[in-house]
Amino acid sequence: MNKTELIHNLGTTNSSITRILETQDDTNSGNVLKIVEKTKPLRTWQIQLGGKYFHQEDEDSWIDFWLRILPEYYVYSAFWDDRSSISSKGPIIRIFGKVRLNVVNVSSIQCALQFGETAGSDILVQPLQGHYRFSLKCYDGGSIEFRCSVPPGQKPTSVSLVLNDRWKPWHWVSIHYPKKMNSENKIVLCTTPMYGDFSNHILIIELIAYYKTVGVTHFVFYDAGCSDTVRKTLKKLNLAGISLDVLPFVKHGEKDNRKWNERAQVISVQDCMYRHMHTYEYGLYVDLDEFIFPVQHETLQELLKSEEQRIPGNCCGEYVFRHFLYCLDYPSFPVPYLPFEFNTLLKRYVVNNTQGYDRSRYITKIAELEHHGCVHRVAHLLPGSKRHLVPDQVGFSHHYRRGVKYDNRIDCGNFGNAKMKNIVIYDPSLPFKFGNKMIKLVKLWKMFYGIE
Numbered sequence: 001m002n003k004t005e006l007i008h009n010l011g012t013t014n015s016s017i018t019r020i021l022e023t024q025d026d027t028n029s030g031n032v033l034k035i036v037e038k039t040k041p042l043r044t045w046q047i048q049l050g051g052k053y054f055h056q057e058d059e060d061s062w063i064d065f066w067l068r069i070l071p072e073y074y075v076y077s078a079f080w081d082d083r084s085s086i087s088s089k090g091p092i093i094r095i096f097g098k099v100r101l102n103v104v105n106v107s108s109i110q111c112a113l114q115f116g117e118t119a120g121s122d123i124l125v126q127p128l129q130g131h132y133r134f135s136l137k138c139y140d141g142g143s144i145e146f147r148c149s150v151p152p153g154q155k156p157t158s159v160s161l162v163l164n165d166r167w168k169p170w171h172w173v174s175i176h177y178p179k180k181m182n183s184e185n186k187i188v189l190c191t192t193p194m195y196g197d198f199s200n201h202i203l204i205i206e207l208i209a210y211y212k213t214v215g216v217t218h219f220v221f222y223d224a225g226c227s228d229t230v231r232k233t234l235k236k237l238n239l240a241g242i243s244l245d246v247l248p249f250v251k252h253g254e255k256d257n258r259k260w261n262e263r264a265q266v267i268s269v270q271d272c273m274y275r276h277m278h279t280y281e282y283g284l285y286v287d288l289d290e291f292i293f294p295v296q297h298e299t300l301q302e303l304l305k306s307e308e309q310r311i312p313g314n315c316c317g318e319y320v321f322r323h324f325l326y327c328l329d330y331p332s333f334p335v336p337y338l339p340f341e342f343n344t345l346l347k348r349y350v351v352n353n354t355q356g357y358d359r360s361r362y363i364t365k366i367a368e369l370e371h372h373g374c375v376h377r378v379a380h381l382l383p384g385s386k387r388h389l390v391p392d393q394v395g396f397s398h399h400y401r402r403g404v405k406y407d408n409r410i411d412c413g414n415f416g417n418a419k420m421k422n423i424v425i426y427d428p429s430l431p432f433k434f435g436n437k438m439i440k441l442v443k444l445w446k447m448f449y450g451i452e
Contacts, residue, residue, distance in 0.1 A: 062275070066251040067171040069161050070109075072100040074251065076267055078159050078173045079274040085382050086370065092129055093159055093175055095146040096270045103142065106131055111148035112169050113156040124151070125165045132371060134266045134379070143266040145371070180278040185301050186217040187363070188280040190272035192265040192287050193249045199227035203288050204234065205451060206342045208242055209438045210291055215299030217280065222249035222268045233451060240449040269372045276366060283366045290361055291344055291398040292321050293430050303395050304363065307388065317368035317385030318378045321397045323359040325351040327412035328402045330424070335435070339442045343400040345431040350398075351412060352425045357389060359410070361397040398430060 064077040075097035082091035093113075099106065106128075113124045129149040148159060158172040189211055208219060221234065223246055234246050249268060269285055276283065282304060284292065294303040308315055332346040360376055365385070373379030381387065390396070403412025418424040445451040 065248055069171050072103045074098045075173050077271050078175045080175055080177045090152060091150050093148040096267050097144060098264055099142045099144055101142050110162050112160040112162050114158045114172055115156050117157055178278045183279050183281045186280040187282045187284055188218045188276045189216045189284045190220045193222040193224040193268050194226040195224035197225050201230045201233040202340050204230060207288055208237055209442050210344055213434050213437045215301045219244040220272050221246050224249040236449045236451050240445050273366055283364045286361055289400045292361055293398055294395045296394055314384055315386055316388040317365050317381040318387045319363045320357055320360045320389050321395055322357050322392055323397050323399055325410055326398050326400045327351060329412045330415050339446055345435050347400055348426055348428045349424050350427045352423055
């Protein structure tokens with residue numbers, strides 16, 4: 001039995017779109033909705049707010065926005081996953097988003113798959129294949145993954161979530177089909193979102209100068225609220241030959257920008273992982289003040305390959321680096337002719353009270369993951385893949401920040417007392433090993449691209 005319905009706001013962005021949908025019952029494949037009339041939606045590149053977001057490969061389909069698709073549900077991005085080790089029943093679509101903390105039961109949610117973007121395209125509504133709720137221990141605030149199964153031989157163009165087969169979808173989310181390219185030995189660095197009008201552009205220059213020196217191939221930044229100076233710096237670095245993306249991550253209408261994006265950072269990590277799964281072999285996930293230091297090698301790639309050869313069997317999906325605090329409250333060491341005051345070169349006292357591998361950072365073999373956990377650990381590796389704790393003499397994470405009293409893992413204490421008790425150790429290894437290379441690189445950026 002056919003029924004005509006008027007659907008409002010069924011677009012991929014904030015455009016007002018009206019579509020007439022004709023519902024047809026299909027006992028074999030669920031409810032199939034036929035688009036009879038359709039208004040062309042606005043493309044995301046048309047609302048990029050003056051071009052402050054950009055993607056290295058200039059593909060508008062790879063720019064995403066937070067969309068409210070149900071009363072208590074927000075979605076950022078969706079990805080096609082056809083790895084045979086994940087599902088024996090065929091490909092699935094992973095949808096990454098957030099729900100309100102008071103949303104407990106999501107079992108009634110259904111997937112809506114759209115096939116094509118022209119008049120006459122089909123829409124299939126069917127139950128969820130499953131979902132995964134990320135741990136509340138991770139400042140998570142309701143981050144969640146929804147999984148949708150796909151009919152054999154079909155490739156939908158976009159996806160949404162509905163409460164039932166008669167629900168009117170509010171927005172469609174484009175499905176990303178990652179390009180499968182030669183990823184060997186390439187590293188993508190994914191940062192946690194910049195929010196709260198972040199304005200420290202020197203920290204951005206330092207991060208890129210260091211990680212470019214140790215072998216990182218590509219950088220991804222999530223902009224949830226940063227200054228124009230930061231955006232201009234990123235654009236200049238891109239012109240200087242640095243491969244990087246700046247992706248929008250702000251949730252429009254959210255009054256507490258810091259609270260939303262601090263708790264949504266798990267989704268940015270998931271998004272970055274699936275976005276680059278088939279183009280980069282390794283993924284590195286850090287805050288802007290964290291620097292993984294290869295002690296015995298010149299690059300991170302050399303470190304990872306060396307550890308793979310050293311460990312028997314199938315190794316590894318996750319490489320964990322111990323956290324060490326280099327306190328900004330401690331004295332600095334002068335560095336002559338330094339273009340910018342980089343903490344990595346000036347701060348050389350490390351607190352020797354690390355709590356094991358807590359607050360650690362990690363590098364992953366991206367294709368061997370299913371879910372990140374918090375930003376300090378992986379939740380689910382694929383069957384057969386292993387977690388490896390990298391010895392301190394091989395590599396560890398430098399964390400440059402001011403100390404806090406409420407957390408002994410990042411409590412600097414009094415410098416004089418700590419030094420007398422040998423809690424503080426002098427460690428100049430990073431600036432001695434990579435300082436000159438960083439300075440040389442930054443001077444070229446200043447001279448030829450006006451980075452300051």
